């Protein structure tokens with residue numbers, strides 16, 4: 118290997134909240150333990166109604182309870198679907214899907230500093246357009262079956278490989294990811310692994326899940342000497 122070989126930064130974990138949270142104080146306590154169990158780059162507040170719409174009240178309540186705490190651990194907090202709520206909560210960013218506010222419009226609303234993430238599903242074309250429009254990362258998925266979101270489309274790890282070879286904007290992998298199935302996505306080039314049920318529904322608990330993910334990430338760390 119020569120000095121000029123590019124070594125991409127280590128893949129990191131991007132946590133997504135469960136879609137419904139009954140006990141906010143209990144969740145905040147569990148989250149704090151989870152964030153100290155291993156490296157976590159981001160936390161997305163994704164609270165949904167049974168119909169799959171953003172639950173604004175729940176997002177506001179959970180966001181108020183956890184945003185400052187997560188930020189104090191160096192974790193970037195992103196709000197799903199609502200740029201307005203991201204601003205209101207002093208979050209670090211917003212994640213936008215195909216039915217959400219267009220990236221360009223959201224950029225005007227949140228300003229130049231806030232992170233904007235964009236869903237690309239399995240489309241490199243959509244991902245490139247999102248990048249041109251000002252997104253800071255694009256998310257490909259779903260790589261594995263998931264019960265967390267209905268109507269996902271299947272994505273192949275090739276997408277990550279091609280993206281990593283040709284584009285500079287970071288790419289996130291999402292959909293049914295667990296510590297057991299993550300290796301193919303890490304080696305294909307995911308900059309981040311976005312995970313919900315693989316952490317919150319882990320039989321040994323969320324902190325153990327984060328520790329397990331980090332063991333896999335440590336083992337495959339391409340930036341380590």
Ligand SMILES: Cc1ncc(COP(=O)(O)OP(=O)(O)O)c(N)n1
Pocket residue numbers: 161163169197198212213214215216217234235236256257266289291311
């Ligand atoms: C990191 C990340 N990637 C993709 C999604 C999905 O966003 P979207 O398609 O808008 O679907 P909902 O999450 O709103 O149901 C995401 N939230 N985060």
Ligand SMILES: Cc1nc(C(=O)O)sc1CCOP(=O)(O)O
Pocket residue numbers: 133236238257258259260262263264265266269270291292293294311312313314315
């Ligand atoms: C929110 C979301 N978006 C997806 C997409 O493919 O765009 S898959 C998904 C669900 C992520 O949760 P889990 O880790 O429990 O599968």
Ligand SMILES: [Mg+2]
Pocket residue numbers: 197198212213214215216217
């Ligand atoms: Mg959305």
